[in-house]
Amino acid sequence: MDFPSILQEIYQEAKTLPAIGNVASTIPELAKVNPDKFGIHLTTIDGEDFGIGDSNEKFSIQSVSKALTVAMAFTFLDEKIWERVGVEPSGNPFNSLVQLEYEKGIPRNPFINAGALVIADMLISELKEPKQEFLNFIRIISGSPTIDYNLKVAKSEKETGFRNAALAHFLKSFGNINNDVETVLDFYFHQCSLEMTCKELSHSFFFFANEGKTQSGKQILTKSQVKRLNALMQTCGFYDESGEFTYKVGLPGKSGIGGGIAALYPKNFVVATWSPRLNEKGNSELGMSALELLTTKTGMSVF
Numbered sequence: 109m110d111f112p113s114i115l116q117e118i119y120q121e122a123k124t125l126p127a128i129g130n131v132a133s134t135i136p137e138l139a140k141v142n143p144d145k146f147g148i149h150l151t152t153i154d155g156e157d158f159g160i161g162d163s164n165e166k167f168s169i170q171s172v173s174k175a176l177t178v179a180m181a182f183t184f185l186d187e188k189i190w191e192r193v194g195v196e197p198s199g200n201p202f203n204s205l206v207q208l209e210y211e212k213g214i215p216r217n218p219f220i221n222a223g224a225l226v227i228a229d230m231l232i233s234e235l236k237e238p239k240q241e242f243l244n245f246i247r248i249i250s251g252s253p254t255i256d257y258n259l260k261v262a263k264s265e266k267e268t269g270f271r272n273a274a275l276a277h278f279l280k281s282f283g284n285i286n287n288d289v290e291t292v293l294d295f296y297f298h299q300c301s302l303e304m305t306c307k308e309l310s311h312s313f314f315f316f317a318n319e320g321k322t323q324s325g326k327q328i329l330t331k332s333q334v335k336r337l338n339a340l341m342q343t344c345g346f347y348d349e350s351g352e353f354t355y356k357v358g359l360p361g362k363s364g365i366g367g368g369i370a371a372l373y374p375k376n377f378v379v380a381t382w383s384p385r386l387n388e389k390g391n392s393e394l395g396m397s398a399l400e401l402l403t404t405k406t407g408m409s410v411f
Contacts, residue, residue, distance in 0.1 A: 109408075111150055111152070114402070115158055115160045117405065118401045118405065119160045122146065122401065123146065128393045129387050129392075130386060132365040136264050137263075137265075138168060138365065141167070145161075145382065146383045146394055147163035147305075148163055148379065148380070148381050149305070149306035149309070149380050149381075150402075151310040157307060157310075166304060167305075168258055169300075169309060169364050169366055171219065171224070171300065171362065172362045172363065173302050174227070177218075177227045179315075181234070182329055185230060185234070192214065192284055193217065193223045194223075195340055196216050196217060197216070197348075198216040198217060198347070208279070212282060213282020217340065217344040219345060219362065221271075222279060225276050225279060226279060229286055232291060232292060242299060243302075248326065249311075249315060249322050250312040251311055251324060252311065255303070258303045261301035261303075272293060272296065304368075309368060309382075310379060315329065315334070316338055316372050316374075317375065317377065320333065338374060342354060342359075345363065346391050347363075347389055349387075357409065358410055358411045359373055359403060360372055361399070363392060368382045369391070369395040373409065373410065374410070381399060383395045
């Protein structure tokens with residue numbers, strides 16, 4: 109497969125599309141990002157790297173990090189995770205309170221905000237230095253020792269994260285948060301503030317495509333665990349637009365309101381895109397179009 113030519117085609121075609129959508133405004137620091145940034149990076153299972161556009165510029169990965177916190181929690185807790193969080197698509201906005209009340213404090217899946225807060229709580233219970241140990245985990249799986257939190261973004265999230273605070277307190281009222289709520293929120297805001305390039309993000313997700321092994325050969329998860337998390341990304345990775353993404357793109361993946369998307373074709377490749385303009389569901393408009401073009405042009409998807 110001639111990935112350089114295909115990425116060039118996709119990049120050029122995508123750039124001609126109308127500039128639809130807006131940069132995330134709920135977090136003031138994210139609203140400062142240039143809306144016209146656009147990058148794609150693809151890593152093959154053989155370790156070849158192909159990037160185009162702004163693929164080497166760092167951005168806040170936001171909810172893409174939720175797939176990585178779940179992976180880390182899985183290394184400690186395995187199937188016990190699902191006693192406190194479900195594996196079903198939500199069909200509701202990612203920050204919905206209504207569903208959480210109806211379902212008595214058990215979030216529908218770990219990719220909506222309530223579910224990610226429960227996963228954060230699990231990691232805090234397991235780790236002595238949660239923020240540092242999670243950062244170390246990210247640096248190991250990505251092979252990049254310079255990845256770090258963007259403290260300005262984390263602070264901006266904390267100052268405006270009233271709904272996340274409400275979700276965390278609501279979860280606590282149902283007994284599904286064990287640690288101090290402020291500690292859980294602090295960890296959550298930091299995980300979302302992680303900054304990566306498309307290339308680093310692609311490398312971070314490599315083990316999902318490689319039966320649990322990083323590019324350096326370190327076994328992070330078992331084949332069975334990776335299969336389960338890939339299935340979860342397929343059905344829940346794009347909030348209440350997951351069905352649309354599956355229909356148009358046909359790859360497991362995870363999006364974030366920073367405009368990033370990481371997606372993968374098991375045993376073949378990982379791809380990361382970044383374009384800050386979001387559609388009304390909170391997913392990158394251009395990123396989703398680019399990934400649809402990728403699977404259309406290559407004929408490579410899980411279906």
